[in-house]
Amino acid sequence: MASPRGKLFGTNGVRFRPGIDADLRFVLVLAECIGTYFSEGDVLVGRDGRLSGESLSLLTTSGLMSSGRNVGETGLVPTPALQFATRALGYRGGIMVTASHNPPEYNGIKVMGHDGVEIPRLDEQKIEHVYHDNSMHRANWVEVGTSRPEPSTIRLYLQGILSQVSTKLISGRRFSVVVDPGNGAQSLAAPALLDMLGCKVISINSVIDGRFPARGPEPTPATLGDLSAAVRASGADLGVAYDGDGDRAIFCDETGLVYWGDQSGTLLADYLLERRPGGTLVTPVSSSQIVEVVAAKRQARVIRTRVGSVDVSRTIIERDAFFGFEENGGCIYPAHIPVRDGGMATALMLECLAVRGLSFSKVVAGAFPHFYQAKTKVPVDPSKVKMVMKAVERQASGKVEKVDGLKVWTDEKTWTLIRPSGTEPIVRIFCESDTESKAEAVMRKFSKIAKSAAA
């Protein structure tokens, strides 16, 4: 489709498959609409390593100039670097050409305000109105914008991260770290960051390639076998992997065991709280209850949001929280910048391990109890989603939370989150409990309810 109707923005910017869902002219027009929304000042444009990234960022720059905006061009950078530089260099806004962890055929446009944070949902609608009303500003020959390179972005970003941690303390430990950017944009920043922190760096999959040939752009326990093996083979202290645009970090310990993001996020929260107890912590409804265990121990309060990093970022800002994270490895440390940043998470993790003075696995074992998780998905026709959710709610005994989907508490330590997917015709069922048998049992119970209501 050359000109999509309806909603353009999804959970995380505008995502599409160039040449399949939209042709390239769509990007030019969309950029004119974004330039119209910004209405003044200069805009910073960057891209990750996707094959369509170069053409899409050129079109984005052209569309912005067409609407009268001047453009700074970073070229290839991690998303958090673009966000940090947008704020640090006083740009009116930033645009990142990225589809984050989506498969290689996807790309997208992410729009940031002057603070480097994704613009609010209401502002996304303003851009959609300009697009659908065809009311974009098209500058005349005198007003048309110009572009210039902005080569200092990654240097600024790394300096920003280093200023937030004790480099002396970290360097003193001489950590040995395996880094796996997964052919993504952190290839340009993370190995350099670790080097600056005095680590012995072993890089794998660190040549940018928009086909993501090594392990795909999404780091999960299932895709990080090479990282675990490299950590074990080299006797490294830890491993870290990033998603395609470098805003998410997933860690493994010295035994190669990969921790999901709510474990590493809770570990960092525990460390930050030890330095400064109290305060507010933000995480989506889907994260493990270990966060409440740690918060209770350290007199902190937890705010649960809808799933999605923009909701976590905006809540952190509104509630003046000290930290936030998602279970997919997104960590947000607002003292640095209130957006997800895989590089910042890495530096904090090294500082945490340096202060603890123990191996990664021992630090995790001492931080929080173990809970068991189980998940499944049930195919549900979009027309039946409401009915399925009603059936679940009717048959739920116990406390029900409705922050995002339905979160049903069966006992004090057992919850099930039932949530329709935003992108596929399925309902996701995600359970957590203090025993494996309870987690499996509630998963079977709610999947049976959903299946019979969907039939």
Ligand code: MG
């Ligand atoms: Mg990402």
